[in-house]
Amino acid sequence: MAHYRRVQTEAQFRKCDSCGETLFVNELDKAFSVCKICGHHFQLCAWRRIEISLDPNSFQEINGNLESLDPLEFKGKRSYLERIKEAQRKTGLKEAVVCGIGTIGGGKVVLAVMDFQFIGGSMGSVVGEKITRAIEHSTANALPVIIFCCSGGARMDEGILSLMQMAKTSAALYYHDQAGLLCITVLTHPTLAGVSASYAFLGDIIIAEPKAMIGFTGARVIEQTIKKKLPEGFQESEFQLRHGQIDMVVERKNMHEMLHKLLDFAAGGGAARSPVAAGERAAAVAKSKPKVKKRSKKI
Numbered sequence: 001m002a003h004y005r006r007v008q009t010e011a012q013f014r015k016c017d018s019c020g021e022t023l024f025v026n027e028l029d030k031a032f033s034v035c036k037i038c039g040h041h042f043q044l045c046a047w048r049r050i051e052i053s054l055d056p057n058s059f060q061e062i063n064g065n066l067e068s069l070d071p072l073e074f075k076g077k078r079s080y081l082e083r084i085k086e087a088q089r090k091t092g093l094k095e096a097v098v099c100g101i102g103t104i105g106g107g108k109v110v111l112a113v114m115d116f117q118f119i120g121g122s123m124g125s126v127v128g129e130k131i132t133r134a135i136e137h138s139t140a141n142a143l144p145v146i147i148f149c150c151s152g153g154a155r156m157d158e159g160i161l162s163l164m165q166m167a168k169t170s171a172a173l174y175y176h177d178q179a180g181l182l183c184i185t186v187l188t189h190p191t192l193a194g195v196s197a198s199y200a201f202l203g204d205i206i207i208a209e210p211k212a213m214i215g216f217t218g219a220r221v222i223e224q225t226i227k228k229k230l231p232e233g234f235q236e237s238e239f240q241l242r243h244g245q246i247d248m249v250v251e252r253k254n255m256h257e258m259l260h261k262l263l264d265f266a267a268g269g270g271a272a273r274s275p276v277a278a279g280e281r282a283a284a285v286a287k288s289k290p291k292v293k294k295r296s297k298k299i
């Protein structure tokens with residue numbers, strides 16, 4: 001009985017990681033998982049993020065069936081494939097990013113949303129491939145792309161293959177940019193390492209959630225390397241905004257409205273950003289692509 005009661009309590013309440021306040025899970029969910037006392041932004045799962053960011057029922061997933069293989073047959077304490085299977089069971093996701101098409105204020109966008117609960121939101125071949133395909137889809141259809149980042153970095157179980165995703169996603173964003181299309185990245189807690197060093201910081205507009213940890217590597221490693229004391233909170237959104245690294249810090253409850261405003265602004269911002277002109281540019285860029293070997297579709 002005692003055990004039963006404890007489980008019930010855990011399901012109804014959650015302690016704030018920042019101020020320690022006990023919060024009703026129901027209320028917390030209604031408040032977009034933001035603490036009503038201190039404003040702490042809890043991590044969100046990908047599907048909840050999609051739900052609160054897009055117009056209701058507008059999301060259609062693309063490439064949802066891609067799953068990781070184990071190209072290096074990597075074995076740590078457990079095999080890589082076991083870790084994948086466990087993450088899939090825990091999250092109900094196939095991989096650490098969900099991509100698709102939806103609308104914001106009626107305007108079509110391509111969306112990629114990372115989920116930290118899936119092996120720390122790490123970027124392996126499938127995450128890189130899904131994000132690349134999402135960007136390529138938006139380039140081909142002259143659409144803006146929004147990427148919600150949340151990652152500890154590259155997935156080292158895939159070694160160099162995970163690091164290669166940095167170049168692949170960056171190249172896809174280059175063509176998207178050349179087509180005159182808008183990319184917005186939203187950095188949520190945490191956005192680190194290989195993800196911050198690639199697409200997270202390649203947005204035309206870079207937004208962050210309050211107090212998100214953003215950086216390449218942890219403070220201790222940097223201090224040991226440069227042998228200097230680092231300023232308080234130097235990896236938080238607010239510090240990065242003051243120092244010009246990002247464009248704005250937006251609270252979660254205002255995110256949908258802000259994205260709507262930015263998309264409207266970009267769409268009305270002259271011929272260069274209009275869908276027709278962007279479509280023509282996309283076609284011109286596609287023609288001018290350097291002759292490179294076509295990428296294998298195999299993961």
Ligand SMILES: [Zn+2]
Nearest residue numbers: 016019035038
């Ligand atoms: Zn709190």
